[in-house]
Amino acid sequence: MNVLDNEQCDVWYQALLERNAEYTGVFFVGVKTTGVFCISVCRARKPKRENVNFYRDFKSALDAGFRPCKVCRPTENAHSAPHLIEQALALVRAHPKARVKDAELRAQGISPERVRRWFLQNHRITFQAFQRMQRVNIALQELKSGRTATDVALDNGYESLSGFGYTYKRITGTAPTQHSQVIMIHRFTTPLGPMFVCATEHGVCLLEFTDRRMLETEFRDLQRLLKARIISGENDHTRQAEKEINEYFSGARQKFDLCLITPGSDFQRSVWQALCSIPYGQTSYYQALSEQIGNIKAVRAVAAANGANRIAIVVPCHRITGKDGSMTGYGGGIARKEWLIEHERKQRLKT
Structure with missing residues (x-):
């Protein structure tokens, strides 16, 4: 939605002139003279005040007909992890089995409050909950490799088997001695905004833009249908999904090799299979x-x-249009749908 509060827009315009990183992702500016939209830190030549519109989210800028700036890449960088988050994650990666406490963050000049807010906004969990899930993910893999629950508990920093068992069961829904079915969820950025990928040990079961409507309902349905808990983490399938999606956006991939888990009715699966048969760069319609x-x-x-x-x-539901070629609804937004169709059309013409 176009922000019309002039006082607010003047503050944002000044932030744009100063390339103020504090406003990264807070607003998006559409430049009427070039047709692109940017974030506050863009290095491109600054437009005049009368030639810009301001938006609170990039989806509104896309809907208004603006395209992402190639200099600042707003859909990727507005929601990518800022430097302090990368620092915090580096601490987690350096000591994956230990808990990074607020005092350790402050000692590195990192604000625990800002880290907490970013994780709540972008992962919908706190930084400490994120760490617990990461440690449980490590424990899960070690248990599957044949290690005993006691060894895994002590090796992951727990003082007692009971404490480890309590945390493990609260997150996975089962005791460490039982087989745990979990769904890993991982967030990554794309040229059209951040996405969530969910995967079990058998394959990818969800891939959605993070601002997709009804996403929480999809999470609940997946957990019910697969009888599994969603926890933050990665596995081979989430990493492969991120790699192949990046290749798709770069134009290097037209077909996917991912293993998919698609719980649903027989009719739904027949429709999804039919969607996958629509050739890259082409469209179809419901009839x-x-x-x-x-x-x-x-x-x-x-x-x-x-x-x-x-x-x-x-599963290319974006390739469905009206019978007359008009744009029909799309969970990721009509602007994204148009972008994806045009992207595939251009890449297909190159081959």
């Missing part, structure tokens, strides 16, 4: 999908199944 799955009267049901797809881009 055509209905005919493809052998039920020409199921147009509305096909539309509902399309909307229930949890694996964006890889």
